Amino acid sequence: MTEQTPVTDRRFPLITDEALDELRGRIGRPFRPPVPHVTEATTDSIRHWALGIGDANPLYVDPAYAATTRHGGLVAPGTFLYAFDRVVSGYVGGLPGVHAMFAGTDWNWKRPIRVGDRIAAEPALKELKDLKSTFSGRSIKQTYQVTFTNQDGELVCVADSWCIRTQRDIARERATRETVVPKTWTADEIAEVAAQYAAQRPRGGEVRYWEDVQAGEVLPPLLKGPSTVTSFVCFTQGWGSLYVKAHAQAFDMFREHPALGIPNDLCIPEPPERVHWDNALARAVGVPAAYDYGPERVSWLGHLMTDWIGDDGFLKRLNVQVRKHNILGDLTTCRGTVTRTWREDDEHLVEVAVEGRNQRDEVTAIGTAVAALPSRG
Template sequence: MDTTTQQRFPKITDEGLEDLRRRIGVTVGQTVEPWCHEATRDNIRHYAHGIGDDNPLWCDPDYAAGSALGGIIAPPSFLFATNRIISGYVGGLPGVHAMWSGADWNWHKHVRRNDEISSEARLKDLIEHQTRFAGRAIQQVYNVRFYNQSGDLVADADSWCFRTERDHAREQGTKYTALRDRAPRRYTDEELQAAYQLYAQEEVRGGTPRYWDDVQEGEALPVMFKGPMTVTGFIAYAQGWGGLYIRANKLAWRLIDVHPGVGIKNKFGIPDCPERVHWEEEFALEVGAPGAYDYGPERCSWLTHQLTNWMGDAGFLRRASCKIRRHNPAGDMLFIHGKVKRKYTEEGRNLVEIEQEARNQDDELSVLGGGVVELPKRA
C-alpha cells in the first residue's frame, strides 16, 4: 500500500476543539432519528440475534410468558439501538475519524416489550491523549439518559469515542504495523471445531435461579466465544442496531448534503459513509485499522451477553463497563473470560461484581470490562 500520498482528510485543530468545548453540558438536539423508538418483539429479537444471543427471555414469547418476568424483555444492551449518540454519533470536528471506544452503563429498570424509549444526551468532556494508533487523539465523552413511556429512568450511561486523524493513523501509527504486514490467518478445521465447541457448550442459565449465597469470590464464568469475525457478522449486528450513517439513495444524499464531512469518496468517486470501515477492507486500511473490523457497541454487547447468560432470568444487570483496547479485524476469534471479583450487599441488594477481559486467538488483549449483577438470595 502506498503511504506517501498527500493529506486526504481533515486534521484536529485548536479552533475546532475550542468550538467543540463550548458544547460541553449543552443538551444535544434530535440530530438524527434513533433506529428503534419502541422495544417491539421484532426489534428486540433482531438486536439479540445481531450479537448472537438466542436467550428465549428476549426471543420466545411463550417461554417469556411463563417466566417470573411474565413476558419478553430486551437484553440490557438493546438501548444502543434507541440512541445514536450512545453508539458513536459525534458532533464537531467534521471529517475527523471517530472510533467508539467504551462505555459505563447503569440500569434501573427492565426494558419490556413495547416500551417506548426516549433519551437525552449531553457532551460531558473532551480529553486529549497521545496514542500509538494515531498520535494526537481526542476522547469525546457523552452522557445519555433513557426513559420509558411513563417517564421512568430506565438507564444512564457515559460513552466515548476517540477522534483520530486518518492520515496520521495510516502513515505514522505504529499499533498495527506488524499486523498489516502479516499474511491473512487461515484456520484449520481442527482449530475451528475447537472454537465451535464453546458454542455447543454455551449455557443460558434461564429459569434456574443463581442464588447470591452460592456464588464464590474468585470463581470463573464459562468462557464465551465470539467469531470467527466476518463482514457478514458485522452486517448482522448493524441490522439489529441500525448503524450510525447507513442510508440508501435519497436519504444517503440528504445526510451527506447536510453533513459533507460524512461523505468520503470511494473508489468510484462517490461520497460514502465513514462507517464502511466495518465492511470495506480498502477504506479500513486508509484510516489506519488492520482491516475491516467489528463495531464497538457490538463488543460491549458481547460482554453483557456473557453476564446475562450467567445470571439467569432472576438476575438483574445493574452496571457494566467496557474499554476497547484494539480492533477485531475480520478473521479474528474472541474469547471472553469472566471472574467473580467480590460479592457484597448494598442498600438491601445482593450484588456480585464481575471482572472481564477478552483476548483474540493470538492472546492479544481486545477489551476490558466488567459488571455488577443483582441476584436473589435463598429464603
C-alpha cells in the same frame, strides 16, 4: 466526471485548537439527536437485537418461554438501548473529517426493558479530554452522557459513552510500522469453534443464589466469531448503524455533512462507517483490515453476564473499554471472574471483571460488571 484522489492517498483534516474550542462550547448543552433506529421495544425489535449479538436466550426470543419466568413476558438485553440512540453508539459531533473510534460505554440500568416500552434518549456532551496517542499523535476522548426514560417517565438507564477522535493520516503513516495479518482458519479449527458453540447455553431458570457465589469464581467462557463482514451486517440489522443510508437519504446526509462523503474506488461518496467492511478505508485510517463495531463487543460481554446470571438476576452495570480493533477473522473469547460480593440497599450484589481476548491472546475489551442476584434469605 472529475477524477478524485484514491482514499488511500487522500489527506484528511487534523485536530486544531480552534475546532476544539468550538466543540467545547457545546458541553452540557441540549441538542437534537439523530433519529434512532428503534423507539419501541417490540417482540421483533428485541429478537433482531438479541440475534444480532448472537444471543438466542429464550428470555429474549421466545415469548412462550418468557411468559413462564418471573418477568411474565419477553424482556430485552440491557445493551438493546444502543438501538434507541445513535449518540450512545458512537455518533459524535464536531471536528469534521477527524476519525471517530468508539471506545466504550458505562451502562447503569435501573429497570428491565419490556415489550411495549417506548424509550426516549436525551444525550449531552459531557467531557473532552486531550490525549497523546502512539496511534495517531494528538487524539481527543469525547464523552457523552445519555439518559433513557420510558413512556411512564421512569428512569431506565444512564450511560456514559465515549469515542477517541484520531488523525487519519498520522494513524495511517504509523500503522506501516507494524503489520497484523488476518488469520486464515483451518477446517479443524473451525470444527473446534463449532463444537464450543454447541456447548454454550444460558443458565435460564436455574436460580443462581447470591450466597453460592464466591470471589474468584470463573464464569464459563463465551465465544464470538470468527468475525466476518456477514457477522457485522447481522449486528447492524438489530442495531441500525450510524451513517448507513442509501439513495436520496444518503445524498441528503452528505449535503448536510460533507465530511461524511468519502469517495470509494468508483468515486461514489460513502460514509466513514464503511471501515467495518472496506479494507482499503480501514487501512487508510491505520487499521490492518475491516473491523467490528465497538458496541457489538460491549454487548458480547453483556451476553456473557446474562448467560451466567440466569433469568432471576439483573445486570445493573456494565462498564467496558474497547482497547484494540477486532479485525476480520478474529475470534473473541469473552471471560469473567468474580471479584467481590456485597449487600447494599437490600440488594445482593456481585462484581465481575470481564474481558474479551482474541486468538492472538490480545485483550481487545476489558471492564467491570455488577449484577443483582436473588438471595435465599
